[in-house]
Amino acid sequence: MVQRFTARAVVVGDRAGTVVPDAVLDVEDGLIRWVGPAADAPPAEAAEVTRLPGVLTPGMVNTHAHSPMVLFRGQGEGLPLDRWLREVMWPREARLTPEDVEVAMTAASAEMLRHGATTSVEMYFHPERIAAAVRATGARAVVANPLIGLPGFGTFEEQLDTAVRLTADGDAQVEYGIGPHSAYTVPLPVLAQAAAAAREHDLLLTVHVAETATEGDELLATHGVSVPRLLAAHDVLGGRVLGAHCVHMDDGDLEVWREYDIAVAHCPSSNAKLASGTARLRDMLDLGIRVGMGTDGPASNDNLDLFEDLRLAAQLARLRERDATALTAAEAFWLATGGAAAAIGRADLGQLTAGRRADLVHVDTEDIAFVPVGDTTDLLTHLVWSVGSRHVRDTWVAGRQVVADGTSTTVDEAALRADVQTRALRLAGR
Numbered sequence: 041m042v043q044r045f046t047a048r049a050v051v052v053g054d055r056a057g058t059v060v061p062d063a064v065l066d067v068e069d070g071l072i073r074w075v076g077p078a079a080d081a082p083p084a085e086a087a088e089v090t091r092l093p094g095v096l097t098p099g100m101v102n103t104h105a106h107s108p109m110v111l112f113r114g115q116g117e118g119l120p121l122d123r124w125l126r127e128v129m130w131p132r133e134a135r136l137t138p139e140d141v142e143v144a145m146t147a148a149s150a151e152m153l154r155h156g157a158t159t160s161v162e163m164y165f166h167p168e169r170i171a172a173a174v175r176a177t178g179a180r181a182v183v184a185n186p187l188i189g190l191p192g193f194g195t196f197e198e199q200l201d202t203a204v205r206l207t208a209d210g211d212a213q214v215e216y217g218i219g220p221h222s223a224y225t226v227p228l229p230v231l232a233q234a235a236a237a238a239r240e241h242d243l244l245l246t247v248h249v250a251e252t253a254t255e256g257d258e259l260l261a262t263h264g265v266s267v268p269r270l271l272a273a274h275d276v277l278g279g280r281v282l283g284a285h286c287v288h289m290d291d292g293d294l295e296v297w298r299e300y301d302i303a304v305a306h307c308p309s310s311n312a313k314l315a316s317g318t319a320r321l322r323d324m325l326d327l328g329i330r331v332g333m334g335t336d337g338p339a340s341n342d343n344l345d346l347f348e349d350l351r352l353a354a355q356l357a358r359l360r361e362r363d364a365t366a367l368t369a370a371e372a373f374w375l376a377t378g379g380a381a382a383a384i385g386r387a388d389l390g391q392l393t394a395g396r397r398a399d400l401v402h403v404d405t406e407d408i409a410f411v412p413v414g415d416t417t418d419l420l421t422h423l424v425w426s427v428g429s430r431h432v433r434d435t436w437v438a439g440r441q442v443v444a445d446g447t448s449t450t451v452d453e454a455a456l457r458a459d460v461q462t463r464a465l466r467l468a469g470r
């Protein structure tokens with residue numbers, strides 16, 4: 041059975057910012073079969089037709105998140121990073137149970153779907169529970185098994201074995217990856233092993249790189265080279281590698297990224313909130329480096345709203361370059377859709393084109409924020425500059441509706457909210 045969607049316009053999510061007015065989009069078996077102007081649409085006698093008054097956009101791809109951290113949202117506000125970690129985060133995480141992670145991820149996943157993001161790259165404890173949560177809400181995820189040296193989470197070897205074992209349970213909805221935390225917390229030989237395993241099994245390897253100005257100082261003093269060059273020298277780069285943040289990168293570091301085709305998860309809200317710095321987004325794009333937007337964890341952002349990140353990405357790129365053309369609205373939207381899918385190595389996601397998965401978002405345009413529209417591309421401009429996640433009405437993943445009129449169709453968001461509240465207070469020791 042073909043599902044046909046008609047919409048005021050389809051925003052494709054490509055780099056050029058293509059907008060198809062008066063559009064038809066056909067879905068079959070969870071895939072987009074056809075998309076284009078209604079006047080050219082194939083006959084649809086057997087189709088079930090959904091008529092949407094607004095704009096249809098691709099489900100966004102959040103390339104970097106630790107979403108179960110909704111449990112810690114807003115906690116320790118205003119503390120410097122070291123005190124925030126020692127006094128607020130670590131004591132809470134020490135009490136964390138697998139069930140806490142699953143409940144929190146379910147709530148966060150429902151929130152992301154309601155904000156128009158259908159896929160997220162997750163790096164957090166208890167990956168099987170994260171996967172279960174995502175399957176419950178109907179979203180997609182790349183669940184990167186964390187490699188981190190913390191008591192209670194096994195040796196690095198055990199963590200890597202788990203990561204490889206779990207890949208057998210992966211599919212198009214939940215794909216497993218490997219998430220060594222960083223070069224300053226995970227030994228270089230372990231990073232190299234993880235990278236070899238990722239290449240062998242075609243897994244996404246995602247790692248924090250150059251988030252803050254000083255985190256690589258010790259490695260630099262020991263090895264005499266920056267973290268990006270060190271990763272290259274230890275055979276960590278190559279394959280599907282996604283560096284999170286990549287704020288403090290010099291020309292040589294960016295050249296390494298270009299040479300090895302390393303992608304970047306760009307997280308401007310988190311970088312701004314934690315005063316980490318402003319990534320060289322324009323330079324990365326000019327070098328042909330793949331970049332996708334990420335929210336980072338909701339304890340360091342504090343939202344899971346890619347609309348805010350893509351707008352901030354454009355604003356900060358323009359400020360940094362002192363040039364209002366430094367990042368176009370089309371590029372900003374692409375960084376959260378088609379560009380983000382490319383950054384995580386998923387050519388089946390992120391754009392509304394035939395053959396890709398039918399992850400769709402309906403944005404309500406019956407709002408003053410969408411006025412005026414002279415040229416059709418104004419719709420895309422408004423999406424970036426004047427509209428937010430509050431205008432998302434409906435969301436589909438693989439053609440299945442998971443948000444209807446702003447509410448999850450799969451999980452009870454009110455019950456989850458109460459559950460997260462109770463668990464968060466327990467974790468805080470109250």
Ligand SMILES: [Zn+2]
Pocket residue numbers: 104105106248284336337
């Ligand atoms: Zn992170």
